[in-house]
Amino acid sequence: MKVVGVDVGGTQIKAAVFDLNGNMLKSTRAPTESRLGKERVLSNIVSVIEGLFSEDVAALGVAVASPLDPVEGILYYPPNLPGFGVFNIKSFLEERFGVSVVVDNDANLYAYGEWVRGAGRGAQVLLCVTVGTGIGGGLIHGGNIWHGAHGMGAEFGHITVDPDGPVCNCGNRGCLEAMASSYFLVGYVERRLREGVASRLAPLRGVLEPKLIYEAALEGDTLAHEAFAVVGKNLGVGLSSLINALDPDVVVVGGGLSKAGMILLEPVKKEIYARTLKGIRDRIRVETAVLGEFSAVYGAAYLAIKIIGGDR
Numbered sequence: 025m026k027v028v029g030v031d032v033g034g035t036q037i038k039a040a041v042f043d044l045n046g047n048m049l050k051s052t053r054a055p056t057e058s059r060l061g062k063e064r065v066l067s068n069i070v071s072v073i074e075g076l077f078s079e080d081v082a083a084l085g086v087a088v089a090s091p092l093d094p095v096e097g098i099l100y101y102p103p104n105l106p107g108f109g110v111f112n113i114k115s116f117l118e119e120r121f122g123v124s125v126v127v128d129n130d131a132n133l134y135a136y137g138e139w140v141r142g143a144g145r146g147a148q149v150l151l152c153v154t155v156g157t158g159i160g161g162g163l164i165h166g167g168n169i170w171h172g173a174h175g176m177g178a179e180f181g182h183i184t185v186d187p188d189g190p191v192c193n194c195g196n197r198g199c200l201e202a203m204a205s206s207y208f209l210v211g212y213v214e215r216r217l218r219e220g221v222a223s224r225l226a227p228l229r230g231v232l233e234p235k236l237i238y239e240a241a242l243e244g245d246t247l248a249h250e251a252f253a254v255v256g257k258n259l260g261v262g263l264s265s266l267i268n269a270l271d272p273d274v275v276v277v278g279g280g281l282s283k284a285g286m287i288l289l290e291p292v293k294k295e296i297y298a299r300t301l302k303g304i305r306d307r308i309r310v311e312t313a314v315l316g317e318f319s320a321v322y323g324a325a326y327l328a329i330k331i332i333g334g335d336r
């Protein structure tokens with residue numbers, strides 16, 4: 025028997041078929057085409073799954089970047105999938121493919137993937153943040169995904185780190201997401217360049233992206249290092265509060281920005297050490313994610329394996 029894991033993002037659908045031991049057998053990806061509306065997106069999801077589906081497939085695991093009800097499999101107004109509104113993707117896919125379907129938030133499944141087979145393998149309490157254009161969060165406790173009372177738990181991107189900080193996508197001010205995302209990193213560098221700070225990034229004003237800032241940091245650019253230090257500090261401030269509240273044994277930092285490795289993680293660790301309680305700070309492990317951009321696909325597949333009672 026096999027399972028298929030799917031990660032439906034705003035720009036890409038990623039998917040893979042796995043055996044019941046959790047080994048990825050074949051992967052694929054396709055554009056989501058979210059601008060073309062709900063019917064097109066659903067047809068793209070179905071095509072991607074059909075490309076991997078066979079009679080051996082016993083379940084589907086689906087990760088979606090959306091507030092959702094993980095029990096019923098209902099999405100609530102996914103911000104990156106306009107036109108979906110309230111939609112039961114679990115029923116839709118179960119009717120289409122005739123197998124069990126399990127649905128969860130992409131950041132939760134990213135964390136779950138890292139818990140099963142990544143940097144947080146076997147952690148008792150795994151705290152995970154995905155740092156990209158936004159910041160997602162996941163908390164795995166005793167091998168289970170923490171959903172909270174309304175399926176909205178572990179939205180770590182929206183804890184406040186500066187009450188007077190910039191306005192976040194959620195409407196609040198100074199959320200972690202508004203202070204430590206790749207969007208913030210780029211904005212910070214752009215602002216410092218406007219202030220006249222010397223940097224090899226100066227000619228790239230207006231077309232900056234995290235990768236270019238990372239490369240400049242590797243080449244010893246002071247401003248690039250400063251920008252990662254500020255983002256790392258903000259992230260470390262947010263994580264410290266979460267660590268003091270939740271007492272995890274492992275913290276996994278994933279998402280696009282985590283590709284910067286120690287350039288991001290050093291200031292994060294420094295801040296965590298300075299701000300967390302003495303009983304915790306020497307015993308906590310802070311790691312970058314290892315499963316890469318298919319993390320949520322792994323997590324979705326592992327959850328599918330779990331519901332059909334297979335081994336990982």
Ligand SMILES: [Zn+2]
Pocket residue numbers: 181182183192193194195196199200201202
């Ligand atoms: Zn927010």
